[in-house]
Amino acid sequence: MAREREGMRKERLDRGIKVRSDGVYSISSWREMSFLLAPRLLLILGLLIMPLVLVPAPYWQKVLIIVCIYAFLALGFDFLAHFVGLVSLGGALYIGVGAYVTAFFNVYLGLPIWLCIPLATILGGGLCTLLLWPCLPLRGVYFAIVSLMFPLLSARLIEALDVFGGTDGIMGLDGFSNSWWEMYVLISFMLIALFALRRLVNADMGLIFRGVKDNDQAVKASGISITFYKAVGVFIASSLGCFGGACLAHIYMWAGISQFALDFSIIPIAATVVGGGGTLAGPVIGCLILVPISELLRDFGTLRIAVYALILMGFIVFKSEGLMSFGSRKYNQFEHWVEI
C-alpha cells in the first residue's frame, strides 16, 4: 500500500527511452534495442542457463521441470481468463488427459515418444475442448465450476470402471533418453508458447478473443460465432496443458489418476495472481516463484499449506496487481512526488 503524503501526489511519467522505443526509433540504437530486449533476454537466457547452474543439485533440476509444467497451465489459464473471458479450473483435466492419451499411444499402441507427445497435445486438446464444448455458453464462475468438475469426474470414472489400468494407472511408458532432453524440451517449448501467445493476443485473431471477453454481443452482431472462438481458445489452453501432461507422464514413465490432482488446477491460478494477470509473462514468473517455494516448504509437512496461503494472502493484499505489472511499471516509468 502506497504511503500518502500531505498535499502531494505521486506522478508517473514514461521514461524517455520507453517512449522512443515504442516507435520506429526502437531499431535505431543499441541502447533502445537493449532496453526492449533486456527483460526478454533475462527470462530466456535465465531459463536456458538454469539447468546448467543446477547441475550440482539434481533435485532442483526436477523442480525446474515441474515449474515448466505448471507454467504451461498458468499460461493457458491467464490466456483463457484475461483474453477469452473464461475462468477455467480445468488444469487438472488437461494434465490428466494429456498423460492418459500419451500413455495410450505409447503403451497400448507402441508408438515412439516423439510421436506420442505431439499426438497427445493435439488429440488431448481436442478431447478437452469437446468435453467443455457444452459449457462454452456459460460465463464467469459457472464455467469455472463445471471445468473443476471434469477432473474429479474423470478420476472417479477411471477408478470405478477400472479402465486404463484403474487405480494403478498405466505403467511402462518410455522415458526421455536423458534428463537434458526433458529439461530443454520443456523449457524451450514453454518459452515458445509464452512468446507465441503474447504475439497472438495482439494479432487480429487475438482481438477477436478480446472482443469475446469485452462484448460478446457486438462480436455476434459482427457475424462471428463466439462459441467457435471460445472453443479455439479452450483448444489452445488445453493443448498447452496436455503437452505438459504428456511430458509429465513420460518423465514419471507412468500415467495415473493422481495426474487429475487439483493442484494442477489451483497452483496455476495462484501463480497468475502472484505474477499479474493479463501479462502472460507474469504467470510464468509466478510459477518460478511459487513452485520452488512449495518444494522448500515440503519439510514443514502439512503446515506447508498454511505458509503457502499466507504468502498468497500477502500478495493479494499488498501487491494485487502482480509482480509483472509492478515490475514493468517500475521499468518503464519514473515515479516522483509533486505538489498538488
Place this chain on the structure above:
Amino acid sequence: MAEPILKVRDVNKAFGGVQALAGVSFDLMPGDILGVIGPNGSGKTTLVNAITGFIKIDTGQVIYKGRDLKGMAPHQIADLGLTRTFQVMRPYFSLPAYKNLIVPLFSRRARRTGGWRGGGRMGSRDTVAVDILEEIGFERESYVPYKNASSLPTGYLKRLELARCLALRPEVIICDEVFSGLSMSEMASMVPLMEKLQMEGVTLIMVEHRLRELFRLAGRVLVMNFGSKIAEGTPDEVMENKEVKEAYFGSEEVFSYV
C-alpha cells in the same frame, strides 16, 4: 414492384406474462428507410432483437431475402448481411477506435465481400478499418481513428457502432437509436451520413425517439405501442393518425412541443 427484402409476419414474443411483441408484421423494400417509433417499453428494441436473432421469437416469421430466419444464430444472420447497432454502445474500450473494426473485418462475410469498399481482396485490415472510419466521419488528419475508444465522445461512439456494421458490407442495417444522446450539431452531421448510406443502396431500419430527424429521413414510419403495430405509413400520414396521437403523443398540447 420489387420483392421486399425483409418480411416480418405476425411476430409474437412474451417474456413471462409480458407480451413484448404482439403480432407485428411489416415489409421492408430494398433501398428504403423505415422508421420505428413508439413510447418507452413499446417493444422497439425487442423487435430489433427478434429480427436479428438475439432473442428467439415464440411464433411468426422473419423472412430475409426469401429465407426464413427461424432458428438462426445472430452471427449467421449477420453473415447474410442483416446487421444491427446497439442502443447501449460498448466498444472495446481498451483498443484504439480503428482496432474495434478488426473484429467485423475478420468475419467470414467481410472476407467474402472484401469489407466495405475493399473490392475483392482485402489489404491489411488496419488500412481498411481506417478507411471505413474516415468514410463515416472520423477525421484522419486529426488522428481520431487512432484514439482509444474509451476517450471518444458519444457522437464518435455512435459512428463507431455504425462503422462496425458497415465493415460487413451489409444490405440491411437496423439502427437502434443512433441519434439518442447526441448534441444538435452531432445529429445534424449524422443525417447526411444516413442519406449517403441510403444512396449507396443500404436499406435501413431506424428505431428512434428523435422524430424531427427521423421524419426527414424515413420514407415510411411504423408506430408501436404495447408490443403491437398501431400505425404504418408515410411520416405525414402517421402524424395525422388519431390513434398515434392519442397513444403515443398523449394529447395535442404535448405534441406541439415535439
